[in-house]
Each structure stands twice: as structure tokens, then as C-alpha cells.
Amino acid sequence: MKYIVCVKQVPDTQGKVAVKEDGTMDRSKMAAIINPDDLNAVEAALTLKDSNPDAKVVVVTMGPPPAAGMLHELLAMGADEAVLVSGREFGGSDTFATSQILAGAISHIGIEADDVIFCGRQAIDGDTAQVGPQIAEKLGIPQISYAADIEQNGNTLKVKRVLEDGYMTIEADTPCLITCIKELNKPRYMTVSGILEFDKKPYSVFDYETLKDEPLIEADTIGLKGSPTNVYKSFSPPQKAPGRMIAANESGVKELAQELAAKHII
Amino acid sequence: MYDCTDIKSFSGVMVFCEAREGKINTTSFELLSEGRKLADDLGTELSGLLIGKDVKGLAGQIGGYGADKVYVVESPLLETYTTDAYTKVISDVVHEKKPEILLIGATNIGRDLGPRCAARLHTGLTADATHLDIDTGKYLDFLRESSTIDVDSMKWDMEDKGLKMTRPAFGGHLMATIICPRFRPQMSTVRPGVLKCAEFDQAKADSVVIEELKTDLSDADLKTRVLEVVKETKEIVDLLGAEVIVSVGQGIAKDPEKGIALASELAEVLGGGVVGASRAAVDAGFISGDHQVGQTGKTVRPHI
Amino acid sequence: MILDEKRLLMRKLCREFAENEFTDELLDRLEETGEFDWDIFHKMGQYGFCGVKIPKEYGGQGGDSLDYVIMVEEFAKVSPVLSLYANTSNSLGGGPLMICGNEEQKAKYLGDVASGKKIMIFCLTEPGAGSDAGGTITTAKEDGDYFILNGRKTFASGAPIADYACVLAKTDTSLRGSKGISMFIVDMKLPGVNCGKPEHKMGIVGYPTSDVIFEDVRVHKDDMVGKRDKGFGAAMATLDGGRLGIAAQSLGIAEGAYAEALKYAKERKQFGQPIANFQAISFMLADMATEIEAARELIYSTAIKKDAGDPEASKLCAMSKLFASEMCNRVAYKAVQIHGGYGYIKEYKVERFYRDARITSLYEGTSQIQQLVIANTILR
Numbered sequence: 001m002k003y004i005v006c007v008k009q010v011p012d013t014q015g016k017v018a019v020k021e022d023g024t025m026d027r028s029k030m031a032a033i034i035n036p037d038d039l040n041a042v043e044a045a046l047t048l049k050d051s052n053p054d055a056k057v058v059v060v061t062m063g064p065p066p067a068a069g070m071l072h073e074l075l076a077m078g079a080d081e082a083v084l085v086s087g088r089e090f091g092g093s094d095t096f097a098t099s100q101i102l103a104g105a106i107s108h109i110g111i112e113a114d115d116v117i118f119c120g121r122q123a124i125d126g127d128t129a130q131v132g133p134q135i136a137e138k139l140g141i142p143q144i145s146y147a148a149d150i151e152q153n154g155n156t157l158k159v160k161r162v163l164e165d166g167y168m169t170i171e172a173d174t175p176c177l178i179t180c181i182k183e184l185n186k187p188r189y190m191t192v193s194g195i196l197e198f199d200k201k202p203y204s205v206f207d208y209e210t211l212k213d214e215p216l217i218e219a220d221t222i223g224l225k226g227s228p229t230n231v232y233k234s235f236s237p238p239q240k241a242p243g244r245m246i247a248a249n250e251s252g253v254k255e256l257a258q259e260l261a262a263k264h265i266i
Numbered sequence: 267m268y269d270c271t272d273i274k275s276f277s278g279v280m281v282f283c284e285a286r287e288g289k290i291n292t293t294s295f296e297l298l299s300e301g302r303k304l305a306d307d308l309g310t311e312l313s314g315l316l317i318g319k320d321v322k323g324l325a326g327q328i329g330g331y332g333a334d335k336v337y338v339v340e341s342p343l344l345e346t347y348t349t350d351a352y353t354k355v356i357s358d359v360v361h362e363k364k365p366e367i368l369l370i371g372a373t374n375i376g377r378d379l380g381p382r383c384a385a386r387l388h389t390g391l392t393a394d395a396t397h398l399d400i401d402t403g404k405y406l407d408f409l410r411e412s413s414t415i416d417v418d419s420m421k422w423d424m425e426d427k428g429l430k431m432t433r434p435a436f437g438g439h440l441m442a443t444i445i446c447p448r449f450r451p452q453m454s455t456v457r458p459g460v461l462k463c464a465e466f467d468q469a470k471a472d473s474v475v476i477e478e479l480k481t482d483l484s485d486a487d488l489k490t491r492v493l494e495v496v497k498e499t500k501e502i503v504d505l506l507g508a509e510v511i512v513s514v515g516q517g518i519a520k521d522p523e524k525g526i527a528l529a530s531e532l533a534e535v536l537g538g539g540v541v542g543a544s545r546a547a548v549d550a551g552f553i554s555g556d557h558q559v560g561q562t563g564k565t566v567r568p569h570i
Numbered sequence: 571m572i573l574d575e576k577r578l579l580m581r582k583l584c585r586e587f588a589e590n591e592f593t594d595e596l597l598d599r600l601e602e603t604g605e606f607d608w609d610i611f612h613k614m615g616q617y618g619f620c621g622v623k624i625p626k627e628y629g630g631q632g633g634d635s636l637d638y639v640i641m642v643e644e645f646a647k648v649s650p651v652l653s654l655y656a657n658t659s660n661s662l663g664g665g666p667l668m669i670c671g672n673e674e675q676k677a678k679y680l681g682d683v684a685s686g687k688k689i690m691i692f693c694l695t696e697p698g699a700g701s702d703a704g705g706t707i708t709t710a711k712e713d714g715d716y717f718i719l720n721g722r723k724t725f726a727s728g729a730p731i732a733d734y735a736c737v738l739a740k741t742d743t744s745l746r747g748s749k750g751i752s753m754f755i756v757d758m759k760l761p762g763v764n765c766g767k768p769e770h771k772m773g774i775v776g777y778p779t780s781d782v783i784f785e786d787v788r789v790h791k792d793d794m795v796g797k798r799d800k801g802f803g804a805a806m807a808t809l810d811g812g813r814l815g816i817a818a819q820s821l822g823i824a825e826g827a828y829a830e831a832l833k834y835a836k837e838r839k840q841f842g843q844p845i846a847n848f849q850a851i852s853f854m855l856a857d858m859a860t861e862i863e864a865a866r867e868l869i870y871s872t873a874i875k876k877d878a879g880d881p882e883a884s885k886l887c888a889m890s891k892l893f894a895s896e897m898c899n900r901v902a903y904k905a906v907q908i909h910g911g912y913g914y915i916k917e918y919k920v921e922r923f924y925r926d927a928r929i930t931s932l933y934e935g936t937s938q939i940q941q942l943v944i945a946n947t948i949l950r
Contacts, residue, residue: 013437069575076579095381096390125436128393130381133349137385142489143349145378158493163374166497168346172490190583192618192631195576228390228449232430234442235413 001055003045004109005118006102006135007038007074009067010125019236034070037120039187041180045118046078046188048152056080058109062090062101071203076194077187081202083109089208092224095126099134100226104216105206106139114155117177121146132179138216142172145179268361270388276450279305280337280365282356283314283328284375285321286347292463293371295331297456299464300398301369302332307400308427313337313365317355319345322476329474330466337363338478343485346492347375353382355481360387362479365451367429369398372455380455390446392431392454398461399430405443408432413441428452513542514553526553571870580637584644587617592648600651600776601922604768606731607776611655615686619656624664629681635811635873639818643866646822647829650926651774653819658728659683661815662692662934665808666736666753670796679734679755688733690755692812693723693782694805701939703738703802704747708784710739710754715791717741717754719762719784727933729765730778732758737784742799753801755793762787773925810887812934814876817869817890820898820930821862827898827905827923828858834920835908845908854904861901865894885947892940895930902927 011030018029045057059074061067062085071082085105093101106117117139119132129145136143148167149160157176161168162183211217220226269275279301283294298314305312313335314328325336339355356379360368368383370376372394384391397412399405402424409417429452432443446452512532518525529541543557573581591610600607614620623638624630638660645653664683667676667690682688699705708721719739729735735756742750756763766781796804832855835846845851872890876883902924906913913920931937 011436013439019440072575073579073582076583094390095393096385096388099381099385126393127435127437128381129377130384130391130393133378133381134385137353137382143378143382144490145349146374163495166495168495169493170490171493176489189587189617190579192580192583192622192633192637194618195579195583196631196633196637198576198579228384228388229392229444229446232443232445233409233415234435234440235409235415237434237438237441238412238414 001052001114002109002112003048003055003057003116003118004106004111005038005041005045005057005059005074005079006106006131007042007059007061007070007120008035008123009033009061009063009070010035010123013124032066032070034073035120035123035125037122037124037180037182039120040182040184041118041120041178042074042077042079043185043187044147044150044178044180045116047185048116048150049078052152058083060085060102060105060109062086062093062098062105068203072198073190075198075201075203076190078191078194079201081204083204083206085206085211087207089219089223092227093222094227094229095128095130095134096228097222097224097226099131099138100216100221101211102131103135103138104211104214104222106135107214107216108206108211111139111141111175113174115175116152116157117141117175119177119179121179121181129179132177136177139175139177141175141177143177143179144170144172147178147180148183150178150184268364270449273366273448273450276364276366278310278363278365279308279312279367280360280363280369280451281312281314281328281333282368282370282376282379283316283324284371284373285316285318285324286375288321288324290316290324290327291371291373291458293373293376293456293458295327295463296458296461297369297371298328298331298333300456300461301367302464304367304398304400304429305334307404308366310366311335313363315339315356315359317344317352322478325476326471326474327466330468330471331464332467332470333474335475335477338476339481340478341481341483343483343488346495347379348488348490348492349378349382350488350490351483352379353386354483354487356383357386358481359479360451368451368453370453370455372457376455380453384453387451387453389449389451389453390444392433392444392446395431395433395444395454395456396460397432398454398456399432400427402426402430405430429454433457511540511542513544515544522553571867577636577640580633581640581644583617584619584641585647587619588645588648588652592645592652597649597652597922600649604770604775604778606728606778610652611686614656620659620686621664621684622656623660624668624680624684628668628676628684630664630684634877635814636870636877639814639821639869639873642815642818643822643825643869646819647826650819650823650826650923651776653822654727654774654777657815657819658689658691659686661812662808663690663728663736665811666692666795666804667755669807670753670804674792675755675795683734689728689731690734690736691726691728691732692808693726693729693735693737695723695725697722697724701936703751703805706738706740706751708737708739709743710741710752710789712741712791713788716788717752717791717794719754719756719787719789721784723782723784724766725769725779725933726765726782727777727779729758729780729782730768734758735763735782736795737782738801738805739784741801745799748802750799751801751805752798753795753804754789755795756784756787756789758782760787760789771929773922773927773929809934810876810884813887813891813940814869814873816930816934817865817872817887817894820891820894820927821865821869823923823927823930824858824862824865824894824898824901827902827920827927828855828862830918830920830923831855831858831905831908834912851908854908858901858904861897865890865897868893882947885944888935888940888943888947891930891935892937892944896937898927898930 009032012033018026020026049055057079058081059079060083122129133143144159146162147159148162151158155174159170161170281297281301284291301312311334314333315337317339322338328336370380406417428445430443431454435442512529514529543553618631621630622633626632642653683690710717710719737754737756741752762785764783768778768780835851838845869890872886905920906924
């Protein structure tokens with residue numbers, strides 16, 4: 001039994017965001033972190049593994065070579081195996097092409113009847129929430145997105161799927177893909193022994209050569225060429241007029257109340 | 267013969283109208299209102315796609331917000347949303363009707379459904395768009411107003427009739443306009459509450475053409491089973507309609523509970539308002555995501 | 571020092587753990603009650619912190635001294651007292667066994683100590699024997715397969731919560747000074763072992779310290795650690811490792827106090843501008859930052875040399891502790907100074923750092939004892 005988790009390294013948009021002159025993001029100037037929702041996905045897999053110790057947790061990412069650091073961290077958290085999908089041919093992929101490549105990589109790892117694939121709901125750089133469902137479609141397996149609770153009974157998964165005004169309880173048989181949200185769990189830390197021994201765990205790099213015989217991987221389904229969407233223009237939104245700070249004391253409160261009243265707002 | 271790269275064989279704007287429990291959501295009406303403008307710019311027709319169980323009666327509303335035509339697909343298997351059934355029906359309809367544009371509301375369901383459909387149809391999908399344009403001139407007006415780009419010093423293809431889908435990225439620090447030049451339909455999920463809803467037009471509602479389509483959907487197509495659908499008794503955070511919003515940010519880090527309580531109290535005093543939150547406050551886990559406002563959260567139009 | 575990937579991950583882990591788990595609420599509770607917090611201790615055990623430096627074959631994590639100092643530094647940065655929680659097992663608690671315990675003893679005790687299931691402490695100081703360990707008057711008299719312990723140890727950190735204590739006692743009263751002293755593992759539940767009342771301390775509140783009284787305590791001879799009458803050397807070797815740990819704790823305290831001062835200096839406005847704009851303040855910050863860097867380099871390189879068996883290691887451990895503990899007191903002093911009157915108020919974090927800093931130049935050998943060790947080495 002395998003739990004395959006797709007993860008992404010993203011620039012930390014919480015900190016300072018660096019924009020280049022041409023309107024694109026300057027990733028080199030920003031700290032790289034593990035996409036937060038993906039950490040929930042990893043935790044979901046590790047939690048299920050805690051009660052199925054024979055299961056293997058395999059983390060997969062597509063990205064440039066420095067993404068290896070993130071995979072090491074996930075191995076130190078408790079993942080059993082890591083795969084870095086990296087190659088020039090994969091560069092410039094949009095969500096469609098990315099999911100095509102990741103689905104190809106997962107096929108290459110091999111999906112068995114009792115496997116579960118986990119993704120984060122969305123990545124904080126693009127916020128698209130597309131790659132998970134598209135991997136599922138390309139692998140021809142069911143998906144359950146926005147998972148806030150997961151229960152596994154043998155080959156059946158019961159998932160609480162969040163809606164705007166409530167939730168659904170959905171059941172699916174393995175193999176299936178689940179996208180995870182923050183409410184699902186609290187990711188664990190690495191462990192000391194995990195850090196000291198991550199390099200003893202299996203680690204592979206899949207490049208184009210490795211994957212080229214996978215049916216999903218074609219020159220016109222991957223990379224820039226295989227991406228149906230293009231960026232037409234990107235730009236920074238105009239700066240809003242700065243708000244005015246009013247002191248957090250009694251006279252400030254009076255001032256605010258007077259102003260709101262003067263404008264007939266209250 | 268369906269060929270997603272044969273651009274000329276596609277025409278018309280289609281809006282997926284999401285109906286839950288016999289009610290079409292407001293986002294669908296926003297999309298229809300916007301779809302009307304896009305269809306007019308293209309000189310083509312606007313259709314609504316309504317699927318579910320016993321939903322035909324809702325078709326008039328779709329017309330009232332601008333659709334020329336409503337495609338209705340009914341099946342007992344479509345009563346509650348499932349990814350598999352809805353993806354199949356939508357993809358089948360697209361195969362048959364070949365719209366050049368397909369819009370879906372970026373609700374939790376739309377964001378589950380959209381990517382799956384786009385993958386099956388082998389086309390691009392823009393997530394969470396906040397602005398749509400066909401006409402380049404109108405797009406340039408939009409850029410003049412909402413960007414720092416020196417529009418007039420650049421060359422533009424004014425004849426281009428491709429859909430220009432603009433969306434926030436990198437947590438709203440950047441806006442990107444996405445196009446899908448080589449495949450059809452051009453698909454986008456659209457952020458709820460951003461586009462303006464048109465006035466309801468009773469005459470159009472009465473005259474809308476309804477076309478029922480058959481589906482060969484069967485139990486075997488459904489790979490997931492919905493065991494229950496639960497409405498949360500928790501207070502629904504209605505930021506979109508709120509008159510008063512008291513927003514909290516990272517500043518409440520010291521004592522989130524107290525900070526939120528204080529904000530609720532203030533909102534209450536100001537006349538039954540709602541608590542909003544910055545992305546930072548949501549990311550830090552102080553408050554749930556349905557409180558989030560701004561580029562990556564909900565677009566709000568409060569009084570205060 | 572340029573750290574490799576594993577050390578950087580170790581630092582990240584320890585930093586994230588401390589920042590998330592050492593909540594203000596927990597720190598205030600420790601301060602108010604003075605009681606040991608078992609929940610956080612067990613969590614430390616679960617993530618492997620209690621056994622960082624204990625070899626894998628004895629149930630530890632198999633890290634080295636550098637991993638250990640990084641952990642203590644990061645923990646102390648947020649909470650000086652909580653840094654002691656994961657420190658003891660790796661230094662004074664597990665140290666004697668790692669240095670001279672036999673296989674049976676290591677197998678029996680180290681695993682539980684490494685995992686945080688059991689707590690082992692070190693009892694050296696006596697009312698009449700502090701810096702002068704040779705003044706030890708606790709005795710262990712042989713009686714068949716047992717030794718009978720009598721005496722009193724004082725300032726035993728962790729005594730009220732300990733399962734075992736490593737105790738130094740005179741086995742040959744005819745020998746003078748540091749000779750004739752042996753080391754024993756004493757089960758704290760044995761009849762005749764009693765703890766005094768926890769001391770009211772200036773700082774590191776939340777890690778209880780008390781006297782331990784031994785009255786005719788029968789300890790099996792299998793629990794004698796190292797060679798008979800040769801316990802003092804083992805105790806000194808244990809203290810080398812301990813000193814490195816206190817140096818790391820001092821470094822962390824200094825970093826924590828400095829960070830508070832830096833933040834405050836940028837926020838606090840006087841004469842219409844942030845006080846950080848004034849040279850009187852910014853130069854203090856510059857000195858603080860410089861001393862912290864210097865201490866870190868000294869401590870990290872000492873950790874590496876100690877593990878490599880460098881003959882200078884003992885001296886370097888004393889130098890690390892001397893410099894870092896004095897440095898952290900200077901930094902904490904300046905941090906309070908930068909805060910002005912606010913630094914004297916308990917609501918401000920520097921107040922606690924200032925009190926916690928004070929112990930570092932006292933325990934596990936005062937600064938003067940470190941000077942003595944260093945002087946003895948360089949004048950030898």
C-alpha cells in the first residue's frame with residue numbers, strides 16, 4: 001500500500017514579494033517554503049500510515065534541482081521515499097501540463113489497487129486548485145477535493161468534503177485522489193532521527209529520459225509547448241491609498257466615532 | 267468530429283449554472299450577466315447549462331439574466347453534485363454544442379469540477395478570474411485603470427477576439443491575464459461576488475429557448491458515493507452582502523481569541539456587522555478561511 | 571560557520587518547535603507555578619530531543635555535540651528554562667553513563683533517558699563542597715553486594731522530578747581531596763532518598779531544584795559507574811560536555827534578549843523618532859550582535875573539536891562557557907537598558923531573560939572556576 005503525496009515548493013508570499021520590472025515574480029529574491037496545503041497532505045498520509053505501518057509514503061514534486069531540499073525535509077518528517085521530477089523539458093508548464101507530467105510520474109512509480117494519492121488543495125503562488133483534480137482525471141481515478149477529515153477502512157475512504165455552507169460526506173474506493181485543506185490536520189515537525197537519517201531513504205530523480213516512455217508524456221502535452229494557457233500580460237495592481245492610523249486610545253476612538261458620524265456612516 | 271484545436275468549429279458562450287437544492291446560486295447570475303457582454307462583443311449567443319434533477323423550472327431565471335438559450339440535462343443521478351457525473355455531463359454537452367467559451371463559478375464545487383472538465387476536454391482553464399474581456403480596446407481601458415502599465419506605448423493586436431482572463435496570483439501581489447489561444451473552449455472559473463449582476467429581465471426570461479438534452483449517465487459512471495450533505499449550523503459568514511465589516515489582521519497574534527471577540531463586539535455595536543480577516547490572519551490559523559477578504563479572499567463592498 | 575544541510579534542518583526543526591510549542595501561556599505558567607511541565611517534556615521526548623546526543627545503539631538519536639548545541643541554543647532563545655528540559659539527558663544526566671558506564675548500565679538506563687521516559691540528574695554539589703568538589707563528604711560504605719550512602723547534596727537541578735540520580739560519594743575516606751570518590755546511579759525511589767523543598771530561584775523558574783538527602787540508602791554495586799575511587803575524573807569529563815551545553819544556553823539567551831531589544835529599539839519612539847536611530851542605542855546593538863556572533867563561532871567549533879577528540883577540548887569547553895555566560899549577562903543588561911523602565915517590568919520578555927541569564931555564570935562551575943580550568947591548562 002502506498003500513499004503518494006504531490007508537493008510543491010513555493011515562494012513565501014507572506015514575506016516581501018519581489019516583482020521584476022517585466023511584471024513577473026522574482027522567485028530568486030523570495031524565501032522558498034513548502035506549500036502550506038501540501039504539508040496538510042503530507043500529514044494526512046503520515047497519519048494514515050501511523051495506523052497502517054506497512055504502508056509507504058512517497059512524496060513527489062516537480063521543480064528545479066533545489067526543490068530537493070524540500071524533499072529532504074519531508075523525509076525527515078517521516079516520508080519513506082522521495083521523487084524529484086526535474087528536467088528542462090518540463091519547464092514552463094501550466095497546470096494542465098504540470099498535472100500531465102505528475103500523472104506520468106505517478107504512473108511510473110506505479111499505482112496499485114490500495115493506493116491513495118494526496119495533494120494540497122492549492123498552492124499559494126497560483127491559488128488555482130487545478131493540479132489535483134487534473135492528475136486524478138489523467139490517471140482515470142476518482143477525486144475528493146477540500147478534504148477536512150479522512151477515514152480509511154481497508155480499500156474504502158470516507159472523506160468530509162467542505163462546502164461553503166456545510167459539508168458532504170463522500171465515500172470512494174482506492175485508488176483515489178484527495179486534496180487537503182488546512183482544517184484537516186496540524187502538520188507534525190521533522191524529528192531528530194528523521195533529520196539524521198533522511199539520506200538513508202530511497203530518493204530518485206525522474207527526468208525526461210526516465211519518463212519519456214510513459215503514455216502520458218508526449219512532447220506536445222508537457223512543458224511550455226504542452227500548455228494550453230499562456231500568460232498574456234502580468235502586472236502589479238495599483239497601490240491603494242494608504243489607510244490612516246488612528247491611535248488606539250480613548251481620544252482616537254472619539255476621533256474615529258466623530259469622523260464616521262460626520263460622514264453619516266453611523 | 268470533435269477536435270479541440272479546430273478553433274473555427276467552436277462558437278457561443280456557455281455558462282454552467284450551479285443549482286443546489288433547487289436554487290441557482292447568485293454567482294451563476296453574475297456569470298450570465300458577464301457572459302452576455304462577452305457574447306455581444308463576439309456577436310454570438312449566450313447559453314446556460316443547467317443540470318440536476320427536476321431543474322427545468324429554473325431555466326427561466328437563466329434567461330432573465332441574459333441567456334438566449336438554456337440547455338437542460340436532467341437525471342436522478344444528478345440530484346447531488348458528484349465530480350464524476352457532472353464532469354461527464356458537461357464534457358458531453360461541450361462535445362455536442364462546441365461553445366468557444368465556458369464559464370464556471372469558482373465555488374468549492376466549481377473549483378472541483380472545472381479542472382476535471384478542462385483535463386477531459388484537453389483545454390486550458392483559468393482559475394478564479396476576476397475580470398474578463400474579449401475586445402482588446404476594453405481590455406486596454408481596464409489596464410489603464412487597474413495597472414501601472416504604460417498601455418499606449420505598446421503594440422496591441424486590436425483585432426484579437428480571444429478571451430482575456432485576468433486573475434490575481436501570488437496572494438494578490440500580482441495580476442495575470444491568461445489566454446488560451448490554441449484550444450477550445452476557453453475555460454475560466456470566476457470568483458464569486460466580483461462581477462456585477464445585471465437587472466433581471468422578465469421578457470427575456472419568458473422568451474428563453476429551452477433545449478433538453480439526453481444523457482447516458484449510469485450508476486457505473488459514479489466512482490464516489492455521497493453519504494450525506496450537511497448544512498452547518500454555524501453562522502454563515504456573509505461577507506459579500508455585509509454592510510459593516512470589522513477586519514482583523516496579524517495584529518491579533520498576541521491573543522487571537524480576544525482579538526476576534528473584540529472585533530465581533532465592535533461589528534455588533536456598529537449595527538450587526540461581520541468579522542473579516544486578512545490573508546495573514548487566516549494563514550496563521552487565527553480564524554477560518556470564510557472570513558478572508560481581499561484579492562485572494564472575497565471581494566467585498568461594505569459600507570464600513 | 572557554514573552549516574551543512576542536516577544542521578540547517580536541525581536548526582529549523584528546533585526553531586519551529588520552540589516558536590510554536592513554547593507558547594507565552596506555557597512560559598507564564600512555568601513562571602507562576604514554578605512546576606515542571608510534563609506535557610512539553612513528553613513532546614520533546616517524542617520528537618527525539620532528549621536523546622539528540624545519545625548513541626543510537628542505546629536508544630538515542632545518534633547526533634553529535636554540534637546538533638546538541640544547536641538545539642539548546644534554539645530552545646534557550648525562546649525559553650531558557652525549557653532548554654534545560656531537553657538538555658539534562660544529553661549532558662549531566664546521560665553524560666556519566668556515556669563516558670564510563672558499562673554495557674549493562676547503558677542498556678538498562680540510557681534508552682529510557684534518551685526517550686524522555688525517565689529523568690536522570692547529576693548530584694555533585696554539597697553544602698560544603700561547591701567549586702571545591704574535593705570537599706565531598708557524602709559517603710558510600712561497602713556492605714556485601716551493596717554500598718550504603720549517607721549525606722546531603724544541594725542545588726540538585728531536577729531532583730524533585732528525577733527517577734535516577736548520578737551521585738558522587740566518598741568510597742575511601744582515607745584518601746584526600748578529589749581522590750577516593752566514586753559515582754553511583756541511585757534510584758530516587760529507594761528507601762532513604764528524600765528531596766528537600768524546591769528552592770525559590772531568581773530565574774529558570776519551572777525546573778525545580780532542591781537538596782537530596784541520603785540516609786542509609788542501599789545501592790547495588792552493579793550501579794557503581796566507572797572505576798571505584800576514580801569517579802572524580804568521570805565527573806570532570808561530564809562537566810566538559812555540560813559546560814558546552816550551558817555555553818549554548820547562554821548564547822540562546824543572548825540571542826533572545828538581543829532580538830527583543832532590536833525590535834523594541836525600532837518601535838519605541840523618543841524625540842520624534844525610533845530610538846534605534848540614536849547612536850547610544852545602535853552602538854549597543856552593534857556590540858551585542860558582535861559578541862553573539864563571536865560566541866557562536868567559539869561554541870560551534872568547540873563542539874566539533876570535542877567530538878574529534880581534540881586535546882584542547884576541555885579548555886575550549888571552559889572558554890566557551892566563560893565567554894558565552896559573561897557575554898549573555900552583558901547582552902541581557904544592555905537589552906534591559908535599551909528598554910528603559912519597561913525592561914524592569916515583568917510583562918516585557920527581557921525582564922525574564924535578564925534573570926535567566928544570571929545563572930549561566932554560576933552553575934556547572936562559576937566563571938572563576940572556568941578561569942581556573944583555563945589557567946591551569948595554559949600554565950601547565
